[in-house]
Amino acid sequence: MKIRYLTTIAAIALLSACSNKTAEKKSLMSTTNSFSKPSTLQYQTADFAAIKDSDFKPAIEEGIQEQLAEVDKIANNADAPTFENTLVAMEKSGTLLRRVNNVFNLLNGANTNPTLDKVSEEIAPDLAAANDAIFLNTKLFKRVEAIYNQHEQLKLDVESKRLVEYYYQKFTLSGANLSDSAKVTLKKLNGEDASLEAKYTNQLRAAAKAGAVLISDKAELDGLSDAEITAAAAAAKDAKQDGKYLLKLQNTTQQPLLQDLKVRATRQKLYEASINRAEKGDSNDTRATISRLAMIRAEKAKLIGFPNYAALTLMDQMAKNPENVEKFFAQLVPAATAKAKAEAADIQKLIDEQKGGFQLEAYDWNFYSEQVRKAKFDLDESQVKPYFELDSVLKNGVFYAANQLYGLTFKERHDLPVYNSDVKVFEVFDKDGSSMALFYCDYFKRDNKNGGAWMANLVDQSKLLGTRPVIYNICNFAKPAAGEPALISFDDVTTMFHEFGHGLHGLFADQQFVSLSGTSTARDFVEFPSQFNEHWASYPQVFNNYAKNYKTGEAMPKELVDKIHKAATFNQGYRLTEIIAAAALDMQWHEITADKPLQNVDTFEMQALKKTGLDLPQVPPRYRSTYFLHIWSNGYAAGYYAYLWTEMLDDDAFAWFNEHGGLSRENGQRFRDMILSRGNTVDLATLYRNFRGSDAHIEPMLEDRGLVEEKK
Numbered sequence: 001m002k003i004r005y006l007t008t009i010a011a012i013a014l015l016s017a018c019s020n021k022t023a024e025k026k027s028l029m030s031t032t033n034s035f036s037k038p039s040t041l042q043y044q045t046a047d048f049a050a051i052k053d054s055d056f057k058p059a060i061e062e063g064i065q066e067q068l069a070e071v072d073k074i075a076n077n078a079d080a081p082t083f084e085n086t087l088v089a090m091e092k093s094g095t096l097l098r099r100v101n102n103v104f105n106l107l108n109g110a111n112t113n114p115t116l117d118k119v120s121e122e123i124a125p126d127l128a129a130a131n132d133a134i135f136l137n138t139k140l141f142k143r144v145e146a147i148y149n150q151h152e153q154l155k156l157d158v159e160s161k162r163l164v165e166y167y168y169q170k171f172t173l174s175g176a177n178l179s180d181s182a183k184v185t186l187k188k189l190n191g192e193d194a195s196l197e198a199k200y201t202n203q204l205r206a207a208a209k210a211g212a213v214l215i216s217d218k219a220e221l222d223g224l225s226d227a228e229i230t231a232a233a234a235a236a237k238d239a240k241q242d243g244k245y246l247l248k249l250q251n252t253t254q255q256p257l258l259q260d261l262k263v264r265a266t267r268q269k270l271y272e273a274s275i276n277r278a279e280k281g282d283s284n285d286t287r288a289t290i291s292r293l294a295m296i297r298a299e300k301a302k303l304i305g306f307p308n309y310a311a312l313t314l315m316d317q318m319a320k321n322p323e324n325v326e327k328f329f330a331q332l333v334p335a336a337t338a339k340a341k342a343e344a345a346d347i348q349k350l351i352d353e354q355k356g357g358f359q360l361e362a363y364d365w366n367f368y369s370e371q372v373r374k375a376k377f378d379l380d381e382s383q384v385k386p387y388f389e390l391d392s393v394l395k396n397g398v399f400y401a402a403n404q405l406y407g408l409t410f411k412e413r414h415d416l417p418v419y420n421s422d423v424k425v426f427e428v429f430d431k432d433g434s435s436m437a438l439f440y441c442d443y444f445k446r447d448n449k450n451g452g453a454w455m456a457n458l459v460d461q462s463k464l465l466g467t468r469p470v471i472y473n474i475c476n477f478a479k480p481a482a483g484e485p486a487l488i489s490f491d492d493v494t495t496m497f498h499e500f501g502h503g504l505h506g507l508f509a510d511q512q513f514v515s516l517s518g519t520s521t522a523r524d525f526v527e528f529p530s531q532f533n534e535h536w537a538s539y540p541q542v543f544n545n546y547a548k549n550y551k552t553g554e555a556m557p558k559e560l561v562d563k564i565h566k567a568a569t570f571n572q573g574y575r576l577t578e579i580i581a582a583a584a585l586d587m588q589w590h591e592i593t594a595d596k597p598l599q600n601v602d603t604f605e606m607q608a609l610k611k612t613g614l615d616l617p618q619v620p621p622r623y624r625s626t627y628f629l630h631i632w633s634n635g636y637a638a639g640y641y642a643y644l645w646t647e648m649l650d651d652d653a654f655a656w657f658n659e660h661g662g663l664s665r666e667n668g669q670r671f672r673d674m675i676l677s678r679g680n681t682v683d684l685a686t687l688y689r690n691f692r693g694s695d696a697h698i699e700p701m702l703e704d705r706g707l708v709e710e711k712k
Contacts, residue, residue, distance in 0.1 A: 029062035035100050041416060042427075044459050045438055045470045046103045049417035053115040056104050060123060063097030064130050070094070071134050074143070081143035083154060087163055091464055091513050098514070102458050109450045110442055110474045111419050112205075121198045128194035132187045135174035144171055159681040163513050166680070169316055175304050186303050193296045197633040200289045201450070204627055207284035208249045209447050211277035213270050215245040223262035225382065230481040249274055250476060251451025251629065253578070253620050256489070259366040259381070264358075271363030278626040279601075286626045287601040293632055294589050295598055302594040310590040310638035317522045318645065318684055322591055325641050331698055332580055332644065333613055335707040339573025340619050346372050362620050365574065373570050379563040381489060387560075389550035390443060390477070390486035393493050397546030398500045401536040405668030406504070407431025410439070420446075422479070428507060437507045440472035443496075444479035444486075451476055452629065453495050455502035455530075461509035461517045469518065471506045473499040485550050490564065494537050501533025502526070508676040516680040523639040525684040527646035528653070529676055535654045538565065541663055569706025574619055576705055581614040581621035583641040586631045588612075590638035601625050649688060651700035656692055 029036055034050040036059075041047055070093035077085055108116045134140065147154075148168040151161060175186045214236065215221060221229055232245035239246055247257060247270055255274050261267045278286040297309035306312040310322040319325050347368045348360045360368070374380055395410075402408040410426040418425060422444045428437040440458065442449075459470035475495055480486050488496075502519060505526070509518030519526050536542045547556040588608040592599065605625045609615040623630065630636035653675075657667055674691040682690075689695060702708050 027062060028065060029058040033059055035059035035063075035096065035103075038099065042435075043438055043468045043470050044099075045416060046106075046458055047417060048419045051103065053113065053119075056100065056116070057119050057123065059100045060097070060104070060119075060127075063094065063100050064127075067094035067097050068130065068133060071137065071140065075137055075140040077143075081146045083147055083151075083156065083160060083164070086140075086143045086147060087167055088464070090167070091163075091462075091515060095465065098460065102456070102460070105456065106458060106472060107419060109454070111446070112448045112450075117202050117205075121195070121202060124198035125191035125195040128190040129187055132174075132183075132190055135171055136176060136178070136183045136187065138176075141171050141176040144168055159512055159516060162516060162681050166515060173304065173312065173315060175300075178303065182303055186300060189296050189300050189303070193293065193300070196289050196293050196296070200286055200293070201629070201633045203284045203286050203289060204278055204629055204633075205448075205450060207278040207280075207286070207627070208251070208451060210284060211249050211273045212239075213247040213249075213273045214239075214241060215247065215266070218245065220263050220266045221245060221261070223260040224257065225260070227480055227484055227487075228257065228260075228478070230484075231478060234481060248445065248447075249277060249451075250445070251627070252622055253624060254362075254366055254622075256478075258363060259370045261367065264364070267363045267367060268361070275620065275624055286632075290589075290625060290628075290632050291598045291601055294592050295594075295596075297590060297637065298592045298594040298596070308591045308593055310587055313590070313638045317639070317642075318524045319641070322587060322638070325587060325645075328641070328645060328648075329580060329584060329612070332576065335702060336573055336576040336580055337613060337616060339707055340577040340616060341573070343369065343372075343571060343573045344616075344618050350375070360618050362618050365618055369571050369574070373567055377563050377567040377570065379560075379567050383560060384490060384556070384564065385487040386549050386551065387547040387556045388488050388490065388493050390488055390492075390496075392546050392548060392550065393488065393496055394441065395546075396548075397493070397537065397542055398496055400545050401497070401533075401539070401542045401663075402500070402504065404541070404663055405536070405665065406508075406672055407665060407668075408507075409433075413438070422446075437469045437471060439503060439507070440470070441475075442472065443475045443477050445476040446479075449474070449476065450629065453499050454634075455499050455506065455519070457506055457518070460514045461506070461511065462514040463510075463512045465514060467514075469506050469509055471503045473503055475499065487550065490537075494534050497534045497537040498530045501530035504533065505529040505676055508672055509679055510677045511679045511681060518679050521680045522642075522684055523636060524642035524645040525649070525688075527643050528649040528688075531643070531647055532650035532653055532671075535650070535657075536663065538568070539663055569704075572705040572707065576707070577614065577616060577619045578622040579644060581609060581612075581619070582623045582628065583644060584608065584612045584614055585621055585623075585625055586628065586636070586640040587638060589625065589631070648698050648701045649696045651704045652692060652696040653688075655700045 033055045034047060034052065035055055038044050039047050071090070074086055074089045074093070079085055104116070108120050144167050148164055151164040156164065175183060178186060212235070215232070218229065221232065224232070229245065232247055235246040235248055236242070236244040250256065253274055255270055258267050258270060261270065278284060301307070301309040301312040304312060308322070314321050314325070319328070344360060347365065350368055350372055351358065351360060351364070370381065399408070399410045407430065409429045411429070413425045413427050416425045416438070418440070420442065423440055423442045426439045427435060428439050430436045453473070453475040455471065455473050457469060458472055459467055461467060461469040475492075477486070477488055477492050506518040511517040543561070544555055547561070548554060549556070585605060585608055588611070589604070606615070609621070630640055636642070653671075657663070660667055671691070675687065678687055685695070699708070
């Protein structure tokens with residue numbers, strides 16, 4: 001959820017200069033730069049109307065110079081190390097850098113351009129080097145270590161004690177205990193890693209854009225709705241291909257349009273464009289990039305004293321080690337693959353009944369599984385979409401649930417500047433009516449936006465810094481043609497609830513220290529609040545409030561609602577298998593040891609899936625290695641399993657709600673007080689146990705996916 005602070009190598013020299021009391025600080029940023037002063041807008045939110053692309057690089061450099069000077073002063077303090085003069089001082093450092101970084105990360109991910117892409121690549125290795133200047137600083141580490149060694153005797157409050165443990169672990173896992181020569185090597189590896197991550201992001205974005213499928217004959221689009229065909233024509237026109245149709249790629253392996261395309265050759269064309277998008281042997285081919293990234297990470301882990309990168313990164317997670325993740329997978333794989341094979345058999349039976357004369361392929365799955373679903377549950381996606389108009393889902397669904405559970409209310413703001421006309425801003429009011437935060441949402445796909453969906457902060461919450469949360473949600477829903485309503489699928493509805501669950505985790509942050517605030521938790525906990533919030537999308541009281549026909553305002557008929565609920569566990573073997581397959585790929589890439597050679601990506605992927613029993617030809621991984629943005633550039637290396645781990649938590653927590661009366665203000669307040677508002681101030685396993693009364697059980701997860709029988 002959180003992206004590390006931007007840093008720059010130029011600042012390394014400045015760090016030395018800062019120790020010289022006679023050295024003069026030279027400003028790298030003009031007074032006209034939009035970041036030269038904190039924003040005067042409410043909650044210091046970004047003034048997008050004033051921000052120029054040219055502001056970022058000098059502001060980043062200035063922010064780093066400033067933070068490294070502050071850190072140098074802490075490290076060289078002649079007074080004995082104390083909690084206040086070391087750790088609190090570190091929490092106060094880098095305010096400019098944090099401010100610029102938050103805005104840059106938003107724009108570079110959701111509304112980028114060649115200038116921002118260039119800045120991202122140019123600064124990436126330098127940023128990693130400056131981060132090393134802090135966390136490999138021997139003097140600073142000795143002060144942190146001294147506090148850690150006596151923190152049990154310091155009578156600190158719970159959050160302060162947690163901050164001591166957080167910093168000590170962060171320093172040691174960053175290599176603070178290494179020899180000077182090993183630190184030099186680690187810095188080089190960190191710089192190369194950061195550079196390649198930035199390169200990978202840009203390669204992948206370009207590959208997705210270039211991989212879009214151009215269709216000349218409208219007949220090839222048989223099965224798509226008029227709105228989808230109109231959108232494809234508009235996309236082609238934007239690409240200067242008037243009279244044709246452009247099918248853009250989404251981030252996942254399977255593409256939503258595969259569900260409706262009747263022409264098998266078109267399905268194959270779109271599917272193959274998706275799976276091969278980043279391995280065409282051109283400048284957007286990511287295979288060499290990720291092969292080297294995997295090796296760099298293995299080498300870093302060895303330096304710091306771990307057998308592999310997964311072991312290093314899982315040290316501060318709930319799972320603790322790769323072995324526990326593999327045991328977790330072992331509880332899921334047999335049930336998931338057995339269900340997927342049964343689903344494949346049902347689909348093949350339908351193909352044979354229709355005298356298709358071919359064996360089921362991956363690109364056929366969505367098209368025919370939709371027919372099986374209609375046959376089994378008489379449910380047609382085109383029947384339900386008119387009841388899921390985006391604005392109604394947001395206000396009468398997402399916001400309504402937040403009101404019923406937590407007492408929140410929302411007011412749209414038209415006076416605050418935004419970075420794109422698609423963006424909406426809402427002021428958030430707490431249960432007592434007091435203003436507490438701002439929420440931005442940006443839901444439609446653009447070519448200059450990274451794929452997928454995510455949440456992050458524009459302004460981080462911290463009592464120490466006096467800042468309140470400013471949160472944003474980003475998605476990639478198909479934008480309707482001008483004048484048409486934004487009708488979305490139930491999967492998209494669920495995504496909106498999911499990302500707002502992250503938003504609630506950030507909105508309710510109530511921490512003293514920014515490092516422990518809100519979503520700054522372990523990866524295998526951070527997805528828990530978001531996935532938990534998904535449950536309210538189908539909860540009758542909430543569902544009935546938003547699922548209304550956009551033309552008539554009538555509620556969805558009960559028979560259609562019942563069909564949706566009955567179909568909820570349909571295709572879950574496929575869905576779970578594709579996610580486990582991706583998670584298993586992630587773990588195996590990051591269990592490579594430093595003594596291994598660079599891997600052939602295609603061979604490695606094939607062997608990894610076979611090893612785990614996840615090599616089902618009709619069920620490809622949700623992300624293949626080459627376009628797995630989460631693990632190569634979005635901070636989820638050896639962490640994609642977290643979505644499944646936290647699904648276990650969220651289903652178990654929702655079982656608690658059902659055991660205690662379901663949706664209510666009392667239950668919502670308890671969840672807010674014991675989970676959503678606690679950030680990373682308590683050991684996360686303990687935090688969950690305090691709420692639930694026990695560790696999480698896997699049975700509710702298997703039940704929710706309809707896999708209980710396969711487990712037995």
